[in-house]
Amino acid sequence: MNFVVAVDGSEASDRALDYALTMAEPQGATVTIVHSVEPRILVEGGEEPVAGLAASGDRIVAESLEDAEMRAERVLEKAVERATDAGVEATSELLYGDPVEALPTYADDVDADGIFVGHRGLSKRYEGLVGSVAKELVERSSCPVTVVR
Structure with a gap:
């Protein structure tokens, strides 16, 4: 039996790992x-959201792939x-791209018996706008997904 556990360094993913x-x-x-791995794009400084590329100036900082x-x-x-x-015997694997797509594909490829994921990861602000990664994993995965609070 093999479980896939998604981690991102957040407290929620730590709890998911502990539960798994x-x-x-x-x-x-x-x-x-x-x-x-999905390099971060951060908006620094200022109180107003960036309205477009021309208005971004020096406020947008992209993390390099190597740093990610x-x-x-x-x-x-x-x-x-x-x-x-x-x-517990454990191995690790770096995946690339959107976790909503990469995790279910990987779990299928290795014939995982289940996926464990934290309820909320590091991208709370993004998830609030477009929906939770955990919710999408439940929708897209062919094996059971345990979402840990």
């Missing part, structure tokens, strides 16, 4: 801890260490 480990350990299941990969590797290393400390 409590489910995996008594069953002798393994976990694959994944993080979907390094950030993801740190998150994955910590998560694998936590799993190992809990006595």
